[in-house]
Amino acid sequence: MSYIHITVKAVIIFDNKILLLKRTRPSSDGLGVYELPGGGLDEGESFDEAIQREVFEETGLAVDILEPAYTFRHIRTGYCGLGLGFLCLAQSGSVSISFEHEDFLFASLAQAEKLLNKEIFSDVKNAYDKYIRNYE
Numbered sequence: 001m002s003y004i005h006i007t008v009k010a011v012i013i014f015d016n017k018i019l020l021l022k023r024t025r026p027s028s029d030g031l032g033v034y035e036l037p038g039g040g041l042d043e044g045e046s047f048d049e050a051i052q053r054e055v056f057e058e059t060g061l062a063v064d065i066l067e068p069a070y071t072f073r074h075i076r077t078g079y080c081g082l083g084l085g086f087l088c089l090a091q092s093g094s095v096s097i098s099f100e101h102e103d104f105l106f107a108s109l110a111q112a113e114k115l116l117n118k119e120i121f122s123d124v125k126n127a128y129d130k131y132i133r134n135y136e
Contacts, residue, residue, distance in 0.1 A: 004080045007041070007081055007082070008041065008051045009086070010086050019104060021034065021037055021103075072123060093106065
C-alpha cells in the first residue's frame, strides 16, 4: 500500500430524512450513483473543519455536527482510503449542489436503502438509528 487518503462523510438529517447527492457520473470504485456529502481532509485541517467545508462546498448547507458515527475503509492497488462518517443536522433544507452532482434528495430510510450501495447504506442506517435514539 503506497498511498493513504483520509476522507470524511456526512449523514445529514433534515426533517427526519437523509440528504443524498446524485453524482454526475457513477463512482469509479463501484459505489454507485448516490452518495453522501464529503471528501478528503486538507493539510492541517481537523475532521470537524473538513466536514463543515466539504458539506458547504457540495451542498451550500451549514450543519451542526452531532457525533462521529462510523468508520470506513476502501483498499485497492496502491491506495487505501480511510474515513470517518459524521452524524449531522442541517440548519436548513435549502441545498445548492456543486458541479460534482446533478441532483439531490432528502430520502427516507427506505429510499436510501434502494439508492445507496449496500455497505454505505449499512453505515447510514446505523447513524440514522443513533439519531432516532439520541437526538429526536
